[in-house]
Amino acid sequence: MPSHDYWLERWREQRIAFHEPGGNGALRRHWPWRGKRVLVPFCGKATDLRWLAELGNEVVGVELAESAARDFFAEQELDHTITDGPLPAYRGTEVPIVIHVGDYFAFDGPLDGRRCDALYDRAALVAVPGGERARYIEHTKNLLTSDANRLVITFCYDQGAAVGPPFAVPDDEVRGYWSDLTRLEAYCVLEQGPPKFRAAGLSELLETVWRSPT
Numbered sequence: 021m022p023s024h025d026y027w028l029e030r031w032r033e034q035r036i037a038f039h040e041p042g043g044n045g046a047l048r049r050h051w052p053w054r055g056k057r058v059l060v061p062f063c064g065k066a067t068d069l070r071w072l073a074e075l076g077n078e079v080v081g082v083e084l085a086e087s088a089a090r091d092f093f094a095e096q097e098l099d100h101t102i103t104d105g106p107l108p109a110y111r112g113t114e115v116p117i118v119i120h121v122g123d124y125f126a127f128d129g130p131l132d133g134r135r136c137d138a139l140y141d142r143a144a145l146v147a148v149p150g151g152e153r154a155r156y157i158e159h160t161k162n163l164l165t166s167d168a169n170r171l172v173i174t175f176c177y178d179q180g181a182a183v184g185p186p187f188a189v190p191d192d193e194v195r196g197y198w199s200d201l202t203r204l205e206a207y208c209v210l211e212q213g214p215p216k217f218r219a220a221g222l223s224e225l226l227e228t229v230w231r232s233p234t
């Protein structure tokens with residue numbers, strides 16, 4: 021697992037090319053759900069949090085880097101409060117968005133005890149190396165209702181030729197974690213992806229979009 025220091029240093033140095041200022045296109049194409057409590061693990065400062073909230077969802081993000089939570093509310097010009105707790109909570113005052121700051125594996129769920137009934141996983145599962153992914157999935161399932169709606173976006177490439185993160189998560193592995201997901205689309209993002217993949221001589225970097233039944 022890339023250490024906490026690895027990620028915190030990336031945020032300190034603003035090496036955050038994974039951040040999509042305009043939001044994620046697949047989310048906008050394929051997310052049909054409203055009125056959900058959406059878990060967003062490893063949420064960074066994704067503008068997708070706002071998009072999900074504006075669609076009528078309540079958003080529960082979890083992010084290691086406090087600066088990401090701070091930047092999210094500052095850049096979105098959204099007032100917020102900060103509540104102390106095992107994981108400090110940055111909570112929008114006018115939008116139903118909360119970002120819990122700390123280690124995802126230490127996050128026990130929203131304080132009211134009600135589980136999330138939807139999941140948006142973009143650049144989260146793929147940020148976890150192979151040996152830790154089963155634990156990540158088990159923890160995520162524990163935070164969700166059994167019938168939670170899910171949109172999951174993964175990467176696939178020749179893991180032998182380049183190092184993560186993002187790590188390659190083969191389709192069969194995704195199906196092993198979430199057997200009811202449908203593979204909606206896959207497209208090559210080698211040109212837009214991290215330069216290290218082109219430098220490694222990869223010929224393909226596939227982004228794949230998975231969704232639970234609607």
Ligand SMILES: C[S@@+](CC[C@H](N)C(=O)[O-])C[C@H]1O[C@@H](n2cnc3c(N)ncnc32)[C@H](O)[C@@H]1O
Nearest residue numbers: 027038039062063064066083084123124142143
């Ligand atoms: C590749 S980025 C993706 C961010 C976001 N999902 C997006 O789409 O922009 C992975 C994020 O996970 C965070 N992270 C890594 N390990 C974490 C952990 N154990 N708990 C919470 N967040 C973590 C990092 O700080 C980083 O912001």
